[in-house]
Amino acid sequence: MTVHLSMRYECEVCGFPYIPYNETIVCPKCGKKGEVTEEYKTLINGICRSFVYNLDNFKGYIPAFWWCGDVSDNIQYTLFPVYEHCLKNHKEVLAEYKPIEFRKISDLYIDEKVNLADELLPVKKYLKQLSLDIYEKAFEIGFNLSLKKKFVKRNGELKTDNS
Ligand SMILES: [Zn+2]
Helix, strand or coil: CCCCCCCCCCCCCCECCCCCCCCCCEECCCCCCCCCCCHHHHHHHHHHHHHHHHHHCCCCCCCCCCCCCCCCCHHHHHHHHHHHHHHHHCCCCCCCCHHHHHHHHHHHHHHHHCCCCCCCHHHHHHHHHHHHHHHHHHCCCCCEEECCCCCCEEECHCCCCCC
């Protein structure tokens, strides 16, 4: 099993699929403001829940299998590797709240590794914001984004549980 959020939304003007998860979010393609609902506001929390599930069950952010049935699945599928990249190469930004460093790493990864057609390049801005919003929410709710079962914070240093 994996955590699917079953959310769908399409821009009223251009039909582009995305999720307007707060009042500041506009259509990544045409810039029209989306219709925010209570359900869409749960997107970030839902993705955090999915991250916890994957870390517990797959020892990383990328699940062993994934099925893209809607736009919220596609969003998760695009963001898993961003966080996996941090887990493998920049674990310090997951274990401690370092939003400036995280943003640089996340933005660069999305610029370089997420392949989109030229006309969809503005979508990267949306993905970058979403990646950062998830990061901030995770720390707000006290979820350690590094492999929480294996690593605990002791005296500001990262150590394994049995060290
Ligand atoms: Zn649009």
